[in-house]
Amino acid sequence: MTHHPSTGTHPRTPGPRSAGREFFTARTVADALAGFRPARRTTVEEVPLADALHRVPAAEVPAAAPLPGFARSTVDGYAVRAADTYGASEGLPSYLDLVGAVRMGAAPEVAVRPGAAVGMPTGGVLPEGADAVVMVEHTAETMPGTIEVTRPVAPGGGVVRADEDVAAGAPLVRGGRPLRAPDLGLLAAAGVTAVAAHARPRVVIVSTGDEVVPPDTAQLHPGQVRDATASALAGLVRDAGGDPVVAGIVSDEPGALEDRMRAVLPGADLVVVSAGSSVGARDETAGAVAALGEIWCHGLAIKPGKPTLLAECAGVPVVGLPGNPLSALVVFRLVGVPLVWRLAGCDTPPPEPSTSARLARDLPSAAGRLDVVQVVVRDGLAEPIFGPSALLSVLTRADGFLVVPEPATGLDAGVEVAVTLYR
Amino acid sequence: MTHHPSTGTHPRTPGPRSAGREFFTARTVADALAGFRPARRTTVEEVPLADALHRVPAAEVPAAAPLPGFARSTVDGYAVRAADTYGASEGLPSYLDLVGAVRMGAAPEVAVRPGAAVGMPTGGVLPEGADAVVMVEHTAETMPGTIEVTRPVAPGGGVVRADEDVAAGAPLVRGGRPLRAPDLGLLAAAGVTAVAAHARPRVVIVSTGDEVVPPDTAQLHPGQVRDATASALAGLVRDAGGDPVVAGIVSDEPGALEDRMRAVLPGADLVVVSAGSSVGARDETAGAVAALGEIWCHGLAIKPGKPTLLAECAGVPVVGLPGNPLSALVVFRLVGVPLVWRLAGCDTPPPEPSTSARLARDLPSAAGRLDVVQVVVRDGLAEPIFGPSALLSVLTRADGFLVVPEPATGLDAGVEVAVTLYR
Numbered sequence: 001m002t003h004h005p006s007t008g009t010h011p012r013t014p015g016p017r018s019a020g021r022e023f024f025t026a027r028t029v030a031d032a033l034a035g036f037r038p039a040r041r042t043t044v045e046e047v048p049l050a051d052a053l054h055r056v057p058a059a060e061v062p063a064a065a066p067l068p069g070f071a072r073s074t075v076d077g078y079a080v081r082a083a084d085t086y087g088a089s090e091g092l093p094s095y096l097d098l099v100g101a102v103r104m105g106a107a108p109e110v111a112v113r114p115g116a117a118v119g120m121p122t123g124g125v126l127p128e129g130a131d132a133v134v135m136v137e138h139t140a141e142t143m144p145g146t147i148e149v150t151r152p153v154a155p156g157g158g159v160v161r162a163d164e165d166v167a168a169g170a171p172l173v174r175g176g177r178p179l180r181a182p183d184l185g186l187l188a189a190a191g192v193t194a195v196a197a198h199a200r201p202r203v204v205i206v207s208t209g210d211e212v213v214p215p216d217t218a219q220l221h222p223g224q225v226r227d228a229t230a231s232a233l234a235g236l237v238r239d240a241g242g243d244p245v246v247a248g249i250v251s252d253e254p255g256a257l258e259d260r261m262r263a264v265l266p267g268a269d270l271v272v273v274s275a276g277s278s279v280g281a282r283d284e285t286a287g288a289v290a291a292l293g294e295i296w297c298h299g300l301a302i303k304p305g306k307p308t309l310l311a312e313c314a315g316v317p318v319v320g321l322p323g324n325p326l327s328a329l330v331v332f333r334l335v336g337v338p339l340v341w342r343l344a345g346c347d348t349p350p351p352e353p354s355t356s357a358r359l360a361r362d363l364p365s366a367a368g369r370l371d372v373v374q375v376v377v378r379d380g381l382a383e384p385i386f387g388p389s390a391l392l393s394v395l396t397r398a399d400g401f402l403v404v405p406e407p408a409t410g411l412d413a414g415v416e417v418a419v420t421l422y423r
Numbered sequence: 424m425t426h427h428p429s430t431g432t433h434p435r436t437p438g439p440r441s442a443g444r445e446f447f448t449a450r451t452v453a454d455a456l457a458g459f460r461p462a463r464r465t466t467v468e469e470v471p472l473a474d475a476l477h478r479v480p481a482a483e484v485p486a487a488a489p490l491p492g493f494a495r496s497t498v499d500g501y502a503v504r505a506a507d508t509y510g511a512s513e514g515l516p517s518y519l520d521l522v523g524a525v526r527m528g529a530a531p532e533v534a535v536r537p538g539a540a541v542g543m544p545t546g547g548v549l550p551e552g553a554d555a556v557v558m559v560e561h562t563a564e565t566m567p568g569t570i571e572v573t574r575p576v577a578p579g580g581g582v583v584r585a586d587e588d589v590a591a592g593a594p595l596v597r598g599g600r601p602l603r604a605p606d607l608g609l610l611a612a613a614g615v616t617a618v619a620a621h622a623r624p625r626v627v628i629v630s631t632g633d634e635v636v637p638p639d640t641a642q643l644h645p646g647q648v649r650d651a652t653a654s655a656l657a658g659l660v661r662d663a664g665g666d667p668v669v670a671g672i673v674s675d676e677p678g679a680l681e682d683r684m685r686a687v688l689p690g691a692d693l694v695v696v697s698a699g700s701s702v703g704a705r706d707e708t709a710g711a712v713a714a715l716g717e718i719w720c721h722g723l724a725i726k727p728g729k730p731t732l733l734a735e736c737a738g739v740p741v742v743g744l745p746g747n748p749l750s751a752l753v754v755f756r757l758v759g760v761p762l763v764w765r766l767a768g769c770d771t772p773p774p775e776p777s778t779s780a781r782l783a784r785d786l787p788s789a790a791g792r793l794d795v796v797q798v799v800v801r802d803g804l805a806e807p808i809f810g811p812s813a814l815l816s817v818l819t820r821a822d823g824f825l826v827v828p829e830p831a832t833g834l835d836a837g838v839e840v841a842v843t844l845y846r
Binding site for chain 1: 472492493495525527529530544545547548583587595596601602603604606607608611612614615616632634635638640644645646647648649650651652655656657658659661669675703704747748773774777778810811812813814815816818819846
């Protein structure tokens with residue numbers, strides 16, 4: 001009876017062969033986030049405004065001209081010289097000659113001389129000579145050709161200046177910050193219909209394992225599982241503004257992963273290897289990566305997710321994830337997502353939803369390790385979901401997660417915790 | 424001199440003609456969210472898993488078979504009968520016959536009889552006869568064909584049951600809740616490669632105003648402004664999972680908006696009219712909507728954004744927005760975004776990022792009105808950005824917004840406020 005039956009395949013069984021190869025250059029998550037900062041950035045491309053939401057501008061985009069571009073009324077009313085309204089009141093109104101009206105979208109056809117007023121729609125161009133617009137509510141038009149002003153207006157009242165929204169040369173949007181909906185509006189207002197932005201990072205997802213079969217496999221043989229992690233990772237990549245490329249499943253055959261990585265590296269900004277979860281599978285990933293580049297860390301002080309590998313191969317960052325789907329997704333969310341944003345030129349990812357809640361029960365934890373705990377939040381109470389990290393349903397049932405930081409040896413029931421919510 | 428110069432166009436000037444037409448059926452924002460609930464839902468379509476992120480399943484998707492589908496090892500180790508390990512210790516290990524090894528992705532070739540053990544990789548199929556897997560760390564293989572177990576394992580230890588992730592018939596995902604990345608994983612694990620989900624709501628955006636020109640207009644004539652609101656609204660619609668259709672700019676010509684609405688209603692799930700901000704323009708929107716359907720409210724107790732209109736025309740909800748871009752976007756975020764989610768079958772939109780901060784200065788407010796205040800957050804301090812709602816840059820400079828609720832007459836500097844953050 002031999003430990004490794006001669007099956008002709010590469011058995012992932014434990015035993016002396018893995019002793020000494022379980023070499024971990026372990027890091028804390030904070031170390032990994034601060035220290036593993038590949039220099040790679042995606043190329044810059046011209047993106048039409050309609051496709052630019054959440055894209056990251058490569059540089060500040062300055063305004064070519066001031067906005068709104070002309071002194072503009074902010075109310076319905078009358079353009080006046082403010083001084084003509086000083087001292088006006090209900091009892092003693094100022095009487096002004098109504099000399100015309102401004103039309104929307106057109107230049108004023110008449111100036112405002114002392115003692116005169118011009119009808120103004122909200123958004124109209126302030127006529128020459130006027131320095132304020134008095135609201136229609138503070139006027140009366142009792143005789144044709146004359147208005148009564150019943151409340152004074154200060155110079156500049158009821159008006160935005162020609163450069164009050166954005167001055168010429170001032171930034172419309174900043175480089176490095178993903179574009180939000182109002183940014184698209186400001187760019188449109190300035191006539192900018194395309195923006196130079198970083199390309200979406202191409203994130204190539206490689207799954208490994210003799211037991212793993214494609215999701216569209218109708219009938220499973222005993223011991224087979226469908227590839228869950230690749231589809232979920234693709235979703236996280238999209239959420240981070242990346243372009244996921246699901247590159248299929250690699251067998252545990254020695255050399256197979258290295259061959260696949262060689263093939264995908266040239267077209268990738270980031271390679272994610274969803275490794276088998278056994279010791280042998282981890283060895284295989286580490287071996288392939290070591291042959292192609294440099295391992296920055298092998299092992300993170302995080303639970304779940306310890307057997308994580310961070311490396312750089314031919315200028316492309318590589319993340320080797322644990323085999324359990326839950327562990328893989330927890331680690332990718334914490335370490336991979338900021339990396340995808342960074343590849344697109346954004347060093348500070350957009351904020352995530354969170355809430356504060358009271359912990360429903362004690363949470364033990366080992367000091368020196370970051371614990372990521374999935375929770376359900378109900379009525380202000382965060383209830384941890386316990387379960388092996390082999391169970392993906394722990395993650396789909398959760399409303400979010402909390403973190404027990406490295407120094408803590410646990411959290412007591414009843415303490416206030418910050419829960420990052422899934423969306 | 425006449426108040427309305429005979430220009431042949433429709434002047435947006437104030438005056439007696441608008442008196443009495445400024446009829447507002449004002450509502451609170453809470454009223455609007457609770458009461459304006461159109462029954463319309465988008466059609467249901469089959470969506471491939473790769474495109475299903477954040478889509479809303481029309482109904483619960485049950486698992487056809489249990490997951491993982493077989494009792495599975497969660498550790499590298501040895502499949503055993505738990506009873507054979509009882510009392511085992513470093514000093515007095517249990518000795519078991521090593522009778523074989525399980526290969527990944529294959530059925531076990533050997534059963535575990537009393538006194539025997541089988542080598543197990545993480546994720547392997549538990550052989551017949553075994554009820555636990557002892558971790559390799561708690562064993563030693565000192566003689567070929569025999570292992571020593573140095574710590575006992577309980578029945579079920581190191582194993583997930585065949586239906587522990589999801590039982591047959593149990594929901595993989597729920598109806599009405601947008602799909603998150605891990606949901607895609609669980610669906611893939613179950614072999615579900617497409618899901619019946621609500622179509623993205625088609626949100627038709629109609630801009631109005633003689634002064635408004637398309638964003639790609641290179642040179643503006645005096646008084647013209649480029650359409651900023653449509654591009655920004657399109658971004659908010661996308662963020663809410665909708666499919667924005669920018670339907671161009673309608674002049675202030677009487678009847679023009681009604682004609683355009685008649686044309687777009689049949690292909691829309693929601694029509695958003697970005698109206699001119701003057702009284703005349705608001706009249707025009709209300710008139711067009713009243714001719715085509717029923718106005719539910721005209722006027723919201725919100726600042727900015729009071730002149731908001733909610734209506735239903737031919738079964739299609741219609742949102743008439745204020746003319747100022749800032750006001751329009753504030754209102755659409757609060758009232759329009761939940762509507763887009765609802766049209767797609769999701770009654771509880773995903774959570775938004777938020778933070779708590781101390782208010783940097785006093786904020787006055789009128790009781791009975793919801794005030795939405797844009798803020799910059801620095802070092803835990805929320806600094807309000809004041810400025811006319813004609814300025815879109817107020818919104819692009821903000822990190823988020825806070826709300827002064829209806830009953831409050833203001834907030835004092837130093838109080839703790841909840842800030843909804845933009846992402």
